[in-house]
Amino acid sequence: MSAFLNDYYVNIAVMTCLWAALSGAWNLMAGYGGLVSLGHAAFFGLGAYVTAIVYTKFGLSPWFGLLAAMLVTTGIAVALSWPCFRLRGAFFSLATLVFPIAMEIVANNWVEYTRGSSGIAIPFNPGIENFIFRSRLAYLVAAFILMVIVYLITRWMHRGKLGLYLIAIRDDPATAASMGIDAVRVKLLVTAISGALTAAGGFFYAQYILFLDPPSMFSINVSIQIALLSIVGGLGTPAGPIVGSLLMTPVDGVLSQFLGGGPRLLIYGLVLLTVVLLAPRGIVGSIRQLRRAR
Amino acid sequence: MTKDVLMDIRNVSRRFRGLVAVDDVSFTVAPGELVGLIGPNGAGKTTLFNVLSGHLPPSGGQVLLEGHDISRLTATHCARRGIGRTFQVVKPLTTLTVHENVTVGALLHHPLAVAKEKAEAIIRRVGMASLMDQPASSLTLESRKRLELARALAIDPKILLLDEILAGLNTYEINESIELIRSFSKSDGLAVIMIEHNLHAVMSLADKVVVLDYGQKIAEGMPSEVVRDPKVIAAYLGDDQDAA
């Protein structure tokens, strides 16, 4: 019983770190470049699927899967986003909404590799070479490392060249161009980084849950949760996604025991709208503002 | 001869559907020269700037910078080649501070640490030291215009396009800004084209004045010559003034 309880709490901790990392990867695009993707489930699912296919279909170590997942996802993220960079603001978001839908169609129909709607089960062969562990604590360490990597990248970007350039393009494209900024290159770079990190999250998820199927991997709910955590925590701040996840993921873990998908997402929607209307800077942003005002 | 030409504007035109906003305009700018671009409202001055800075492609003609054709380059690449500009409707990066705004410009040719120092120096030089860490959104119009100038200077331009940076300022601020512009052009050898409605400022600053009317160049020359040109007087005061 105590072992179960322990597992239960460790699982929530793992998920908190994983969602913080995923949301942090999204925050790079949305929080700095104003590239508000509503389709990050596509990159998450793609990362997981490439990992699983490399392992189950080609029999290669998931470590290769991680590399392949990051490369493939980065390539596809860049290829899909490139034409969409012509769109500003909400129109970019609308376009990204289609990405996971397209992925799900491919995953459902490319049965030879994805096993279609029956999904892929990854065999449980524990070992560091397979990135499969008996102890959940090992997963916790890995998820924590992923979260820290995303945090450090955001920190590095925050008021560095890439971050400033992204904000410049977001605030005023004409001004940015007049200062010699190549908007497309900067946007591609941040999309590549965000896509690769999201794929790493997908890799982790595949090796942790050991089962994936199209509707759960490419669900709009994944995209919503990714965005929600950053908004609650503070969009465009390095710590925001972590604070958001610390607050929301454990609550979600408890809620999911009592509530089905509908009511749970209803609460998500209400939280999202409340934060947007009452505290649009999120927790970290609001604290920062209070401190400045003092 | 060509050595004395920094920017060579050759027969540049720009049409919007039927409307000819800039019609076959040619003139040159020498290094360190300060050119005043004047003309009534709607004469095509800002459109010409947009063509020179790459924000709009020309419909015809060429723009040469140091002998290279830049008329097909985007705004980004024009900036990299050394064309700095301000916008008539000021466009600060509102979520950044003054210092960060200018740093973004300085990053074009410098790594972050150097860019930050350089930005600080430019901000001091344009007299905004006390506003260094203020968000750009909180600035007054005068400060925003100075910020435009500081940002344009930060990219180490060879030529600066200033679009009505004196408009809306009071006499004191105008005199200060005139000193500032003169110091950049004279001591740093920076070429400047400035669009200006304040003729007093143009007369006291410019080495040469180009006058546009209905998209066409109607006069070019020393400020003292241009103001006596009957065509210029007619364009400014209306044709009926001829009879009077």
Added chain:
Amino acid sequence: MISILPQLIVSGILIGGIYALLSIGLTLIFGVLRIVNFAQGEFIMLAMFGAFWLHQLWGIDPYLSIFIIAPVIFVLGLATERIVIKPILHAPHAMQIFATFGISVILQNLALTLWGPDYRSIQTAYSTQSFIVGTVAISASSLYGFLIALAMAGALIGFLQFSRHGKALRALVQNRYAASLMGIDTERLNRLAFGVGVACAAVAGCVLTPIYYTFPTVGIDLIITAFVVVVLGGLGSVTGAIIGGLIIGITQTLTGFFISVEFKDLIALILFIAILLIRPQGLLGRAGMEEVGMK
């Protein structure tokens, strides 16, 4: 194979008319408020459930229920504008997106909580009825839906063209600032535009009920189609939305038949990216409108 072609094209045109109506609402709201209403699909979904229940419980014909549902959704739109849209009109893009996206998530899951995930459909007297013209069979409910959509689009164009409020709305689309200087009450018109925009969605929902399944996430499919239509036709162009709707309707019917129903969203995505690459301003849009975004 070829003989079926006229049939497919007619079916495509019929559904295209309804797509046009969906898209006009989206275009109107964007044109006036510079807000993309992500919840547009959920207003359609609510109207569909409304029509479904009115028919189930009291046997009210879905076309008649337009007169009940459209006013209700119109008022709901006014309230939404007041509570959610107005406060974020000048907020950063991200907040504008998540405000309407938040409404979308709330409405969708409210429906899911109340009515469950089932696909529902209604049977009417004309459900199985169809008219035969030569080799083409025209389903009655599709035809009625198309005609109502067309009438609604026509009424809306007339309203924008000739009425005082309509002219004021068009002035807002062209230049908000100048319009406010001319003494146009922009706040009231914003609310009106949002109300009318979602009422268009409500009418579309009612006419879709007899020919489509009603379920909580139906809005997602429809909003994506509507968006492709709007981009194709040109942002802010009502005529463009109609032409775009017809083209997308035909394309989807053809892919649905010749390839697979599953692929129609994928085709929409491909079409969408192709438009962006080849003609980003859309068929009838002004160049640069797609880049205006939220400015």
